[in-house]
Amino acid sequence: MPPPSTIRIIVPRRGRGRGDRVTRRTRIVIVTALAAFSPASRAGGQSSPAGASIVIVTGQQATIPIPTLMEGAAANVGNFDVADQLFLRLADLGPGLVTAGDNGFLPGLARSWTRRDSVTLAFELDPRARWHDGAPVTARDVVFTFSRAKDPDLAPRLATLLRYVASVSAETEHRVVFRFSQPYSEQLYDATFHVAPLPSHLLASLPPELVAHSDFVSKPVGSGPYRWVRSVPGQFVELTANPDFFLGKPKLDRVILRTAADAAARVNLLLGGQADAMDNIPPPQDNLRRVAAKPDLRLISVPSPTVGYLLFNQRDPRIRSRPHPILADVRVRRAITLGLDRRRIVQAVFGSHGAVPYGPVSQILWIRHRSPEPEQQDVTEARRLLAMAGWGDSDEDGTLDREGRPLALQLILPNTSAIRRQMALLVQEQLRQIGIRTEVHLLEVPVWLERRTAGDFDVDFGAVTQDPSPSGLSQSWTCTGGSNVAGYCNREVDSLMQRAVLAQGDPAEFWIAALRQMEADAPATFLYAPGYVYGVNRRFSNVAISPQSSWLLLRKWSVRTARTPQPGK
Amino acid sequence: MSGWLLRRAVQAAATFGIALTLLFVLMRAAPGDPLSRLGEDRPLSLREIEVLRARYGLDQPVVKQFGNFLEGLVRGDLGVSIEYGRPVTALLAERLPATVLLGGTVLLLNFGVGLWLGVRQAVRRGATEDRWLTALSLTGYAMPSFWLGLVLAWLVGVELRLLPAAGMQDPLLSSDAGALTRAGDVLRHLVLPAFTLSIVSIAATMRYQRTAMLEVLRLPYIVTARAKGLADREVIWRHAWRNALFPIITLFALWLPILVSGSVFVEAVFAWPGLGSLAAGAVGSRDYPLLMGASLLVAALVVVSGFLADIAYALLDPRVRLA
Numbered sequence: 001m002p003p004p005s006t007i008r009i010i011v012p013r014r015g016r017g018r019g020d021r022v023t024r025r026t027r028i029v030i031v032t033a034l035a036a037f038s039p040a041s042r043a044g045g046q047s048s049p050a051g052a053s054i055v056i057v058t059g060q061q062a063t064i065p066i067p068t069l070m071e072g073a074a075a076n077v078g079n080f081d082v083a084d085q086l087f088l089r090l091a092d093l094g095p096g097l098v099t100a101g102d103n104g105f106l107p108g109l110a111r112s113w114t115r116r117d118s119v120t121l122a123f124e125l126d127p128r129a130r131w132h133d134g135a136p137v138t139a140r141d142v143v144f145t146f147s148r149a150k151d152p153d154l155a156p157r158l159a160t161l162l163r164y165v166a167s168v169s170a171e172t173e174h175r176v177v178f179r180f181s182q183p184y185s186e187q188l189y190d191a192t193f194h195v196a197p198l199p200s201h202l203l204a205s206l207p208p209e210l211v212a213h214s215d216f217v218s219k220p221v222g223s224g225p226y227r228w229v230r231s232v233p234g235q236f237v238e239l240t241a242n243p244d245f246f247l248g249k250p251k252l253d254r255v256i257l258r259t260a261a262d263a264a265a266r267v268n269l270l271l272g273g274q275a276d277a278m279d280n281i282p283p284p285q286d287n288l289r290r291v292a293a294k295p296d297l298r299l300i301s302v303p304s305p306t307v308g309y310l311l312f313n314q315r316d317p318r319i320r321s322r323p324h325p326i327l328a329d330v331r332v333r334r335a336i337t338l339g340l341d342r343r344r345i346v347q348a349v350f351g352s353h354g355a356v357p358y359g360p361v362s363q364i365l366w367i368r369h370r371s372p373e374p375e376q377q378d379v380t381e382a383r384r385l386l387a388m389a390g391w392g393d394s395d396e397d398g399t400l401d402r403e404g405r406p407l408a409l410q411l412i413l414p415n416t417s418a419i420r421r422q423m424a425l426l427v428q429e430q431l432r433q434i435g436i437r438t439e440v441h442l443l444e445v446p447v448w449l450e451r452r453t454a455g456d457f458d459v460d461f462g463a464v465t466q467d468p469s470p471s472g473l474s475q476s477w478t479c480t481g482g483s484n485v486a487g488y489c490n491r492e493v494d495s496l497m498q499r500a501v502l503a504q505g506d507p508a509e510f511w512i513a514a515l516r517q518m519e520a521d522a523p524a525t526f527l528y529a530p531g532y533v534y535g536v537n538r539r540f541s542n543v544a545i546s547p548q549s550s551w552l553l554l555r556k557w558s559v560r561t562a563r564t565p566q567p568g569k
Numbered sequence: 570m571s572g573w574l575l576r577r578a579v580q581a582a583a584t585f586g587i588a589l590t591l592l593f594v595l596m597r598a599a600p601g602d603p604l605s606r607l608g609e610d611r612p613l614s615l616r617e618i619e620v621l622r623a624r625y626g627l628d629q630p631v632v633k634q635f636g637n638f639l640e641g642l643v644r645g646d647l648g649v650s651i652e653y654g655r656p657v658t659a660l661l662a663e664r665l666p667a668t669v670l671l672g673g674t675v676l677l678l679n680f681g682v683g684l685w686l687g688v689r690q691a692v693r694r695g696a697t698e699d700r701w702l703t704a705l706s707l708t709g710y711a712m713p714s715f716w717l718g719l720v721l722a723w724l725v726g727v728e729l730r731l732l733p734a735a736g737m738q739d740p741l742l743s744s745d746a747g748a749l750t751r752a753g754d755v756l757r758h759l760v761l762p763a764f765t766l767s768i769v770s771i772a773a774t775m776r777y778q779r780t781a782m783l784e785v786l787r788l789p790y791i792v793t794a795r796a797k798g799l800a801d802r803e804v805i806w807r808h809a810w811r812n813a814l815f816p817i818i819t820l821f822a823l824w825l826p827i828l829v830s831g832s833v834f835v836e837a838v839f840a841w842p843g844l845g846s847l848a849a850g851a852v853g854s855r856d857y858p859l860l861m862g863a864s865l866l867v868a869a870l871v872v873v874s875g876f877l878a879d880i881a882y883a884l885l886d887p888r889v890r891l892a
Contacts, residue, residue: 053741063653070619072604073652073854156617212654234661236740236843260840261850264719268734269840272727373698416853444602444854452603 014442024312046186048287052538052559053254056551057266057275061259062237066220067147067195068155071214075157077550082257084552085239086132087196088223090123090142091188093548098366099193099469100185100507109137109197109223118183118504119166121191125174128246131199132221132228139170144200154208161194172201184502186469193468196224203304225250225555235259251542251558263287270297276537284421285351299314301353303363303547308420308463309524310336310411310427315487317456324487326407327458335524338375339382339434345426347530349419357529359515362466364547367511374526375519382434393435400435407409408437412451412460415442420461423527427461453483470511471501477518488523573883581876588868593638596857597631603651603855625651625858638861647865648858652850657862660847665829665866667737668843670755671836672828674763679770686771687778688813691786692805702775709772715834718765722838725761733758735840762839766832770824777820781813788812814885814892822878826870 060078063410064070067087070079091113094104102115110123129137132308146168152159166181199221220228225247226239236258241250259273260266263282269275271290281287281299291297312333317324326332346354355363381507391407392398400407411427413420421442424505427439438459443451453459466472473499475481493514500510519526534550536543539561544553604621622628626637626648641648647657686706690699726734733739737758742751785791788810794804829844836846848863850856 003858055740063655069654072617072624072654074654152616153620156620160616168676173643195776229648232740233660234667234847235737238740258736258740259842260735261846262837265722265735265838265840268722268727274733274736274739360665445853446603446605449605450601 002267009373015120052252053256054277054557054559055256055258055359056277056279057258057260057269057277058174058262058550059259059261059266061175061234062231062257064212064217065237066211066217067198068145068158068190069217071155071377074292078257078259080549081551082239083196083222084224084549085226085255085554086220086224086228087198088129088222088224089192089196090125092552093189093193093468093546096366097364097468097548099189099471100366100503102188103328105188105192105318108192110192113188116177119180120182120188121178121187122171123176123178123191125176126246127221130244130246131201131223131365132242133199133202134244135201135222136201137197137199138173139176141197141200142176143168143170144204145195145197148198148208149195151208156372158195162190165190168466182502183504185504185507186471186501189469199223207340215221215262226255236547245555248555250555252554255554257551264289267291276540280532281535283349283422285415288351288353288455288533296538297535298538300534300536300543300545301531302534302545304530305362305468305547306463306530307360307362307466307526308423308461308528308530309357309360309432309526311460311462311524312336312488312522313457313459313486314457314523315455320455320487323404325405326409326456329389330522331385332407333525335382335385335389335434336431337522337525338378338385339436340427340430340525340527341377342374342525342527343376345423345430346530348426349422350528350530353533354528356528359518360464360477360524360526361470361515361529362464363469363529363531365470366468367470367515370512371507371515372512379434386435391435398432398435399437401545406437407435409458410439410441411459411461412441412443412448412457414445414448416445418465419465419528419530424461427527460486473511473514474501477514486523488521490517490521493517493521522524574880577876577879581872581881584875585868587871588872589633589865592758592864592868593861594631596855596860597634599855601855603627603857605855621651621680625649626636627857638717642865650851650856650859651857652854652859657858660859661844661862661866664842664847668816668830669828670759671762671766671832671841672830673844674759675766675770675827676821676824678763678767679774680817681823682767683771683774684778684817687775688782688805688810690775690779691782691813694783694800703779706772706775709768710776714765714769714832715838718835718838720761721761721765727805731793732760734761735838737842738839740890758839762835762841765839766827767834774817777816778813781816782809785809811885815882818878818881818885822874825874826867829870830867863867 058078058081060076061083062078064074065079065082065086067083069074070083073182081256083505091108092112093099093106094103094106096103102113102121105125109125110127113121113123115121123142125137125139125142127136131137136345143421146162146165149155149158150162150165164180164182164187164406165178167179169177169179171177178187180187180190201214202216202221203211206216211217216347218231225242225245227242229238229240231237234446238256239257241253243249258269260269266275267287267290268280271294281291288299292299312324312327314324314328316324342356346356356374358368358374361368373474386400386407390402392402393400395401411424413424415421428440431438451457452462464476474494476483476493478484478497479491480494496510496514496517500507500514504509532550534545539559540557541560542556542558544556546552604618604627624729626634629637634739638648645658649655650657650660653660679713684754686702690702693699722734725731737755738751739754746754791804791809794808797875799808830848833845835841839851844863844866848860851859851863
């Protein structure tokens with residue numbers, strides 16, 4: 001509803017005397033206040049963005065949007081979103097997000113690349129590329145950046161991700177050569193995706209440990225489509241279009257990334273016209289309905305990197321050397337998976353914007369497109385498997401038991417996840433119907449993580465955010481994987497994953513074979529792979545959102561109708 | 570008086586020291602590792618954990634960590650936030666103005682409007698106005714502020730679009746906008762959160778003030794004042810109100826810490842960039858340095874407000890000093 005242009009105040013007539021004096025005074029106060037807050041005198045808050053500006057509301061504010069410094073807690077969406085606007089990568093993933101092989105990538109700072117042998121890639125930098133201060137982007141910048149990124153004391157996260165990059169050297173001013181420690185299919189991905197080059201002419205003279213506290217962090221100089229303007233802590237970050245961007249000046253002049261940690265506040269900012277776009281409108285479905293009901297807004301569903309699952313502990317939580325008394329049996333794990341109507345659960349929480357995954361595969365992993373369909377609910381088979389495992393309802397209390405022990409499981413999850421809270425109740429009810437009693441334990445995040453890491457749980461309702469590469473799967477699902485907290489171990493899966501990671505050709509068949517084996521082993525019930533739903537004002541055209549990173553393609557957006565600036569702007 | 574003041578000051582300092590030690594110990598005793606949260610979405614490798622633990626001094630024994638904290642405190646250095654990777658003092662300084670603005674407005678409304686209405690009610694005891702104000706204040710007192718905030722943000726900010734639904738300033742405001750325009754912009758953003766928080770606090774103050782005034786108005790010296798022919802205004806504000814202020818001083822001392830503690834729910838609902846939401850986030854992530862910094866600030870103000878209340882009592886009533 002558009003704001004009224006005039007406000008009429010009707011004050012009933014009262015008798016004379018003291019009361020009348022108060023009424024007059026009150027009337028003056030009301031009129032003054034309303035005049036001050038009326039739309040005509042507003043400075044902008046209610047008004048929508050003027051001209052070719054966009055206000056995006058997000059949950060986290062960028063604090064250190066600098067490649068190589070986004071480590072630990074700084075490795076968050078808020079920083080990545082801004083870094084994507086400020087710093088251009090050598091190349092970007094294509095629309096299919098295929099991370100294997102050398103094809104399908106889109107040129108960025110590098111206009112081309114050639115493979116010299118199975119362990120060597122040479123990149124030709126675009127000579128038109130410039131830093132925001134006008135200096136040219138050179139091979140020295142790439143070498144400098146990777147020397148910082150590969151230092152485990154400075155950037156432990158990146159150093160792990162870049163472990164197969166043996167060396168990076170500058171052959172000429174604009175040619176940089178990457179050598180890898182072994183042949184594998186994701187060399188180009190590793191060289192381009194994880195870190196964007198930094199300006200060595202500004203940073204090389206600074207001791208590495210001081211960069212995080214330098215002026216560069218408060219006013220970064222990048223090579224991307226947008227330049228840094230300012231950050232107002234706790235409120236927003238402002239960027240402006242880089243007029244000299246060598247791939248074409250962005251059509252939106254100004255980008256504001258506004259912060260509101262609370263999801264309800266973000267939705268209100270979008271609905272109230274104080275923001276033009278919002279990423280990941282969260283369930284409940286009512287939020288989506290409210291946005292959809294606004295004629296000036298539209299919803300856009302984008303594949304997300306999140307996947308959620310019920311992880312079964314295969315070790316006894318009390319004595320880790322022993323197998324879990326219930327869940328070590330694959331028949332019980334399979335029965336739980338088959339006993340759940342996962343489609344219904346996903347539909348109830350995400351509507352049409354979610355899917356049941358095949359294996360621990362989010363919607364952004366390219367192998368998803370080659371995966372089989374996940375199994376449907378089969379309660380009869382679930383009951384049969386439980387009976388085969390010796391579970392029956394001897395005391396007819398509705399809960400299965402074996403040798404006097406009920407089939408009861410503790411399900412732990414973090415209390416901050418509304419999605420998982422809602423799903424846990426649905427899971428609890430559906431499992432009750434096949435005779436499994438589930439106690440849902442909502443835990444504070446640090447406590448949940450501590451118990452999870454220590455293996456102190458029966459079933460953990462986890463969710464992870466994945467990079468576009470499937471190679472990250474080996475961290476959680478191989479026998480020696482650093483994040484394998486549930487004791488799942490199948491040497492065949494390990495072998496398949498290793499062959500997939502090191503394959504020189506198309507690794508898809510190995511990945512799919514590994515997923516098939518995992519589905520059969522049921523180390524977890526893979527429950528949901530949601531899409532993120534974005535709300536975007538209809539005045540923007542050429543709206544493109546990359547699943548890889550929310551606002552990566554913002555430079556291609558344009559505005560159909562500029563809004564009239566409000567007085568005071 | 571100076572001896573009494575010194576004793577009270579020493580007591581306040583000791584209370585602050587004990588609070589500080591307890592906060593430090595309890596924080597570490599609570600379950601949950603500050604680094605575990607970093608691996609919530611993307612599991613960390615052992616190497617990453619080692620590097621981060623050393624970076625934040627978490628690999629040291631607790632006693633050594635406390636020593637380091639005290640040493641830093643003396644220098645005005647509260648350490649580096651684990652979540653934000655920035656000095657805690659800088660983070661607190663950035664968020665403090667927003668909290669003080671919101672808390673100060675709430676205090677002003679609370680003790681301005683609340684006291685005035687409470688006195689009005691007491692003077693008009695049993696009248697229609699008193700009955701209405703009683704009903705309204707009880708309704709306000711019973712209303713959860715987070716719920717009221719959600720309703721107001723939706724109704725006023727989204728449906729009517731009369732005021733901003735969230736935030737503290739319009740990010741599109743031109744950089745050359747004048748100070749008055751900027752102040753007006755902040756004021757518009759302030760209305761809803763301040764109103765939400767004030768409703769509950771005003772109601773409480775009204776009730777306290779009404780009761781205190783009623784007790785005083787019954788006393789013989791008030792009858793004497795009236796018998797002397799003093800004007801109503803003088804009897805109420807000069808003779809009665811001063812003696813009815815004691816419970817209000819206590820109430821004020823209890824409310825004063827809101828100046829720096831903020832309100833977690835209301836700040837969240839209105840995306841108000843204050844200390845409340847910062848501290849709440851620090852609790853959830855076990856960000857020890859930030860949590861200690863925020864707690865320190867609140868503890869200091871609690872102690873200071875108690876100290877100030879003692880002084881106010883002593884100034885208003887010499888019997889307190891003598892006791």
